[in-house]
Amino acid sequence: MLLIFGLSAFVSWRLRSKFNEYSQIGLSNGLSGAEIAQRMLQQNGIYDVRVVSTEGALTDHYNPQDKTVNLSNDVYYGRSVAAAAVAAHECGHAVQHKMAYGPLQMRSALVPILSVSSRYLQWVILLGIFMLQTTPIPLAIGVALFALTTLFSFITLPVEFDASRRALAWIQNQGVVNQREYGFAKDALWWAAMTYVVAALGSLATLLYYASILAGGRRSD
Template identity: 80%
Template sequence: MLGAYVIGIIVMLVSLFVSWRLKSKFNEYSQIGLSNGLSGAEIAQKMLNENNIYDVRVVSVEGMLTDHYNPQDKTVNLSADVYYGRSVAAAAVAAHECGHAVQHATAYGPLKFRSTMVPVLSIASRYMQWIILLGILMINTSILPLAIGVGLFAVTTLFSFITLPVEFDASRRALAWVQNRGIVTQREYGYAKNALWWAAMTYVVAAIGSLATLLYYVSILMGARRSD
């Protein structure tokens, strides 16, 4: 039990550091103007067009680092700093989100699998904490509620790990495109790569944190089974 708490605290601290580092890098690279002067929206549209994707819209959304691709309505959603920005950070993020659109258009396996998990994940996320709490309260009576809760949490953990290859592949596609098409200089490429690396690390830490929490609940469940 103590080991699980220690791991949880370490993961939380690492997560806070990575989140801070990502925001710091984004702010830093947002101050570095892109040599070609293109905005994030223009880069996104250009990448979509050059990948023969004409049914995806590029739109601006509120918030900071709220950028995402929505496969349901086929939109590349860019925060204002990225949509209107003409910086290295804007170029990196815009190309990354379009990387997801390219994945969707080419039926990239991990993205398809993650998309099929979304309905199940929605149900699991809505009820699992309550079921786990009920299971812990009833642990001396029945382990079934806790077992169900752990099973639901395992689904969310699997989703977080399936997300990793999706995110890394989108960054790989983005970096290859901006480099091959001359969107960035060699110096700007290094900045873009670093920015996307820190963004990817947030998903890595989230996956590890989810796994650590899952193992903690599993240890409780196993302890209850042994005491029966």
């Protein structure tokens, strides 16, 4: 667990470092993140998705519920390699939505369940650990709920990698970036993807830890 925590901290630091670095490299075409997003959506035949700015740093995301590409201010107004990469990546999710990309649909289906279970998950697991010598049922429920969280983390991986693949292909094919800028954009999105990989591994490690407690409690019965 300490290894995963350390790795997560390193990847998060590296991502912010890369984003800050590539935010200082201006695009040769001078387009802003918002302009790139609008162009990518239109060229993929998507006209019902709005591009909006949102507060915070690295808060960029696509919301399939209200069909919005939410870009942080640095990305929305930025005219850098980092802004281009992030804006195109989030639009990649909009393209996935339009094409009914399987992993995205699976992830979206889990969101309502996880939004409810996440409120009580830690309390259920804590109660289950205290009651383990009496009954394994509460902890078993907690482990099952946490397994859904872990499943969500792993389903997220192909969703994120595919969005980056679509983004990189589009910005290259459309001449949004030159060869040098493409390399920087690819590197930025790779580090962004690594944050999801580490999160998935951390979730799996935690799940196995709780499962081992449950198994140990059953053997002692």
